[in-house]
Amino acid sequence: MSLYLYQNQFLPKDQVSISPDDRGYYFGDGIYEVFRVYNGVLFEPEGHYRRLEKSAREVRIPLPYNIERMHQYLVELIQANHIQEGTVYLQITRGTAPRSHPFPPLDTEPVLMAYCNQIARPLSTMEQGITAITADDIRWLKCDLKTLNLLANVMAKQEALVQGAGEVILHRKGTVTECSSSNFMIVKKGEILTHPANNLILHGITREVVFRLARKLDIVYHERAFTIEDLHSAEEAFISGTTVEITPVISVNGRAVGQGNPGPVTRKLQQAFEQLVNSL
Numbered sequence: 624m625s626l627y628l629y630q631n632q633f634l635p636k637d638q639v640s641i642s643p644d645d646r647g648y649y650f651g652d653g654i655y656e657v658f659r660v661y662n663g664v665l666f667e668p669e670g671h672y673r674r675l676e677k678s679a680r681e682v683r684i685p686l687p688y689n690i691e692r693m694h695q696y697l698v699e700l701i702q703a704n705h706i707q708e709g710t711v712y713l714q715i716t717r718g719t720a721p722r723s724h725p726f727p728p729l730d731t732e733p734v735l736m737a738y739c740n741q742i743a744r745p746l747s748t749m750e751q752g753i754t755a756i757t758a759d760d761i762r763w764l765k766c767d768l769k770t771l772n773l774l775a776n777v778m779a780k781q782e783a784l785v786q787g788a789g790e791v792i793l794h795r796k797g798t799v800t801e802c803s804s805s806n807f808m809i810v811k812k813g814e815i816l817t818h819p820a821n822n823l824i825l826h827g828i829t830r831e832v833v834f835r836l837a838r839k840l841d842i843v844y845h846e847r848a849f850t851i852e853d854l855h856s857a858e859e860a861f862i863s864g865t866t867v868e869i870t871p872v873i874s875v876n877g878r879a880v881g882q883g884n885p886g887p888v889t890r891k892l893q894q895a896f897e898q899l900v901n902s903l
């Protein structure tokens with residue numbers, strides 16, 4: 624049975640008991656992070672901790688312990704579950720209190736829970752690419768915070784799956800923001816375009832890794848908003864994310880992107896990403 628981190632204990636899943644009064648359950652009143660594990664090691668932990676601290680600060684949920692201690696716990700969790708390749712899911716809610724909108728009393732303890740998933744890298748979709756649809760981005764205006772309120776993302780993703788697509792590209796009045804659970808980039812004239820890191824997108828850790836690799840490879844990138852029309856005339860498109868890494872998008876709403884195959888810029892980035900992972 625897999626071991627969970629619950630507050631500051633390691634427990635088998637069936638001994639983790641979370642109250643129905645947990646504010647995460649009632650209100651989605653909590654924050655989370657998903658980390659990648661390669662070779663038994665947390666990938667880009669600093670970026671994830673920085674984002675977690677920002678989410679916590681902005682929604683005013685105090686972190687139950689400091690980042691050094693959290694890191695120690697997550698390393699222990701990975702070792703205890705013998706994870707070589709997979710993910711760590713961490714969530715912290717505002718705690719347990721009878722249902723009422725205002726924050727609970729100040730001494731209410733946040734509830735922290737984390738567990739590991741043993742999952743392989745998505746090699747075949749990274750190789751072949753995925754198809755996507757587009758949809759209105761109906762989310763709130765704090766998409767830079769990694770909060771539990773994911774209903775709009777869930778609805779959009781489900782619509783993609785119903786239509787036989789792998790992801791949904793979200794837009795606000797024709798301006799592309801990101802996807803339901805990944806960031807989105809296109810390539811035009813050999814240069815990468817992606818939405819700026821403001822309140823309308825999650826500031827993806829993989830997005831930052833893509834920028835780092837692009838700089839190394841002398842690929843120009845712009846953090847500049849683009850439209851659905853730009854997308855339709857793009858040479859290439861891809862998504863980035865902790866679990867999807869860099870995955871090509873080969874068609875959108877049934878229309879081929881570029882030649883309808885993963886393009887050369889995407890491939891170069893994927894190869895550089897591969898080298899990075901192999902160097903861990």
Ligand code: PMP
Nearest residue numbers: 804805806825827828829864865
């Ligand atoms: N945008 C959204 C909406 C996400 O849920 C995610 C995480 N899967 C991302 C972007 C990518 O972020 P990261 O690279 O940190 O996983």
